[in-house]
Amino acid sequence: MSDYLAIYLRDQHALGVTWRALARRARDHNKGSGLGEALAQVADGIAEDVRTFEDIMRRLGVRPSRVKVALAAAAERTGRLKRNGRWVSYSPLSRFLELEALAMGIEGKKILWHTLGELAGLRDRLPDTDFDELLGRAARQRQTLEPFRREAGLEAFAAKA
Secondary structure, X not given: OOHHHHHHHHHHHHHHHHHHHHHHHHHHHOOOOHHHHHHHHHHHXXXXXXXXXXXXXXXXXXXXXXXXXXXXXXXXXXXXXXXOOOOOOOOHHHHHHHHHHHHHHHHHHHHHHHHHHHHOOHHHXXXXXXXXXXXXXXXXXXXXXXXXXHHHHHHHHHOOO
């Protein structure tokens, strides 16, 4: 296996752990609503994707990088410090930015599964990994969030600070 693939896997793993944390945080901020239920479903799916990814890494003999995971987690936490139109509370902009970031992460995950299956040749090396199902799951996650992302954007940009 190429050193480049191992580096790529470690980088993508750190990002996946970050998206998982973001999905869980967004879920917790929106409990008791339709969005909260959708985020719970997506957060569970992202957690399953991370487990699948870790299994792929294990089977290829690539260990996750604790340093990269820690740096990605720190970057995600630092990102929370940005202004959201309110000093200490969750705002409509906070909700939109979380959903927007999750949408970008899911789109990136679709690219990731394609890259691993096709460009890195893992579809042949790991024939029991269903890359088509992983791509489909990412598409379903995106479809689940899209109406809420759109609604949150309309609310955030129509809101008065």
